[in-house]
Amino acid sequence: MARVKVCPTCGYQNKSKALLCTNTEPKCNARLMNVVPTKPKPVEESAVGNVMASKTVTSTEPNLEIEDVIENPSSTSDCQHVLREGSDQCVYCLDVVGAGSTKPTEGAITPRMGIRLSHNEQFIEIADRVLVGRDQSISPIAEHIPLSFDNISRRHAELWVEGGKAYVKDAGSTNGTFINGDKLAAEVEQPVKAGDEIRFAADYTVIWEVCHG
Template sequence: MPPPHGREATLLPPDQQRGHQHPQQPDSTAFMCPYCEAVLSNPGAAQCDSCLRPLPQKGTPVLRVQFPTGELKVSVGQHLVLGRDAGQSPVAATFTQYDNVSRRHSTVWLDPSGTAWVRDEGSTNGTFVNGERLPRGVEAPLRDGDQLRLAADVTGTVQLA
């Protein structure tokens, strides 16, 4: 199977998530440029091959959200829309099976200080952090181990590394 292309490359299928890989299989997680969102062929490179901007170096935090349908990775400076509409969310395939997740449900990002954030984008059925519903448009910090729930059905675990 060919590797994923474009922004879908930030999603790992459940069988390839950290700790569930086959011993010979390399980590197939692709990283994206936080500026132009091009898939990086060499995540350790000093600059993006597409936009030529300098890339965050090792030691910079990464936000991972582990959903039942896959793991999302967000780098510093990258904003990732979560929802069912592929035109609005680059990871829509993660949520298409859930009718109660809005087309443009919420946005997650990692700021330069390493703080992870989530904002509800006016979803119909709500965005929840540790069981508490976020008001529309309100930004809430995420911490390692938090539970991020979209509507009633989709719960992910936040990991900051």
């Protein structure tokens, strides 16, 4: 005969793997993690009244079983146990995890975005809006542009990252800005993704990269 866990609070007989009491009349939810499964007691020997004793382990209420506690991205802030699938309450500490309180993966690394200069393989991270051009007083990229690329305008283009996405915009340059060979319309922002080639004027190219390390 299958063993059961007898709730120490209300006397209800739960399945042997239940973590919380599933009695609904009245609702109990007492913790059963430390209760040792025993042989089920006859109905007349139940520690509670006839109404309680008549409720058997065949209840249609779902039990919280060990097999049901599977990995879920949400976890409570204190006990660190993962939640069972589809639930917002931890079966260990009974904390309720509300919307928006999902704990980020521990050790997660925010990707670094930027450009890889084709002429020397140097990587330059782009976090905010950056102006690309030959004028060092307004462009932090200017010092990385060799003097031989004199066809790049003083204010050639803009690069920036917003909401985890990258964009480029030609700033009205004389010789144009290109993504994978396609010329951009002036003053119109265009999204770029990892691996895209961005060319300023005739031959100064960079590769947009996303570094996860």
